[in-house]
Amino acid sequence: MKKNWRSDGTLSADDFVISAIDLIEKWKQIDSAKNLWSLNSSRIGDVYLSLVENIYCSGENNPNFSHHFQNKDEELTWHHHSSEEINIEEDEVYDDVDNDTEDIAALVLDGNNDIHTYDFHIIYSHSYKVPVLYFRGCKHDGQPLDSRSVERDLPLYSSTIMKESKWTYVTQEEHPFLHRSWYMLHPCGTSEWMKLLLLAGSKESDDTPRNEQPLSESELSEVKRYLPSWLSVVGQVVGLKIPFEIQKKSDTHTS
Template sequence: MAAGSISEDEFWDSVIYFLKLSDKLDRKWTVREAKDGGKYVMKKEEELRCKDKDLTLGADFYRDQEVEEEDSSTLQTDGELEQRVLTYEYHIVYSQSYNVPVLYFNAHFQNGKLLSLEEIWEMVPAVYKERLSQDRWTFISQQEHPLLGRPFYFLHPCHTADLMKNIPTLSDKRHYIIAWLSAVGPVVGLELPLEYGQNFNP
C-alpha cells in the first residue's frame, strides 16, 4: 500500500476515533447507513448565513454561532432567509481504488437551489483559489455519489496519499481523518474546531 494511504480497517478505526471526539466536542458528525444496506457514510450538515443585504457568492457567510444577535435583523423575511442561508452536506466515504477517504459534499439554499460547480468555486477561500487555479476543475468535480446514487461534488482523491505522506504526526492512523480534514476541509467551507487537533484521548 502506498505511503500516505490507509486500509479500510484503518479508515474505520479512524472514523470511530473521530466520532468519539465529535461526541465530546460538538456532536455534529454521525454515521448513516446507505440506501443499499451494509454500506455506511460519515455525515455532517452545516448552515452558513450571509449578513450582506446584496447577496453574492463572494459575500461573507458565517456559521450560526458566528452570527451575532444584533445582526439577525438582516434575515427577517422568509424570502430573504431562503436566499441567505446556505446548507452544506458533507459525506466521507472510503475509496477502495485509492485507499484513502474521499470528501463528498453538496450545497444548497433553503429554497432547494443547488450551487453550480462555478458557484462552488466562487465560495473557495482566496488563499486556496490561487494555489489550486491550475487544477480547479479536477480538484473539485461532480459525479454520482458511490453509495447514494445521486450527484455530489467531491474532492478528487488522486493526490490525497501524496498529501498525507508528508504529515509527520500520522504514526497513529487513528488521527488520519482529523489530519486529512484539517488539510482539505477548509477549501469547501469545512473547518474543524482546534480541539480536534489537540492531544485528546477520549
C-alpha cells in the same frame, strides 16, 4: 482485530471505520454545541460520515475558482451536468440510503433567503484506499445550487490553496451510494501528501504491510489520527474547520 495499516498514506476500509468513530467521539466531547458528524451505512454495507452545515451567502463571485475546478477531460473548467441530472428531489436522492433521516438537511429560515445548506460526506474509496470528501449545496427551498453559486460560497482563501496545490481539484462525479451528481475533492494525490503528513508526526517510518496482525498501540493511534489529519487539510478547501483540540489530541497521542 485484523488490520492492514501501513504508513504509505493509504488506509484500509476497516481502519477508516475505526478513525471515523474516534473522530465522532472526540468531536462530541470538544464541540457538542455545533453540528456533528454522524456515522451512516449504505445499503451495500459501506460506512461513511455525514455533516450538514448552513452558511450565509456572500453574494460576491470569486473568479479565481474557475481555474481550479476540473472535469473528467482534465480541462480547467467545471464539469457541468444537464439540469435533469442536477435537479434532484430530496426523497429521490436519499432513497438508496438507510439512514436518510440523519442526512436530509432540514432548515428553518424564518423568511431569510440568504442561507445555503451544504451536505458533506466522507466516503472511503476502495480504489484509492483513502477517504474522499463529497459535497453538495441547496437553496432555502431545497433546490440544488448550480456550480457558480457553489463557487461563490467557497471561502476566498480556497482559491489560493488550490492555486498553490498540485494535489487537489474539485470535480463533479456520481455519488457512490446515492447515484446522483455531487461535487468532490479528487483523491488522486491524497496518499502522497498524507504519507508526508503522517510521517511528520510519527516515530515509525516503515511502510511494510503487516497484514493479518493485530494493531499495536502505536499503530492504533496512527489510525485514529488519520481522519483528523486529513480533514485539517481538505477541510480548508471548502471551509470546514476541525476543532484545534482534536488535532492537538491526535498529535499528542503519536508523540
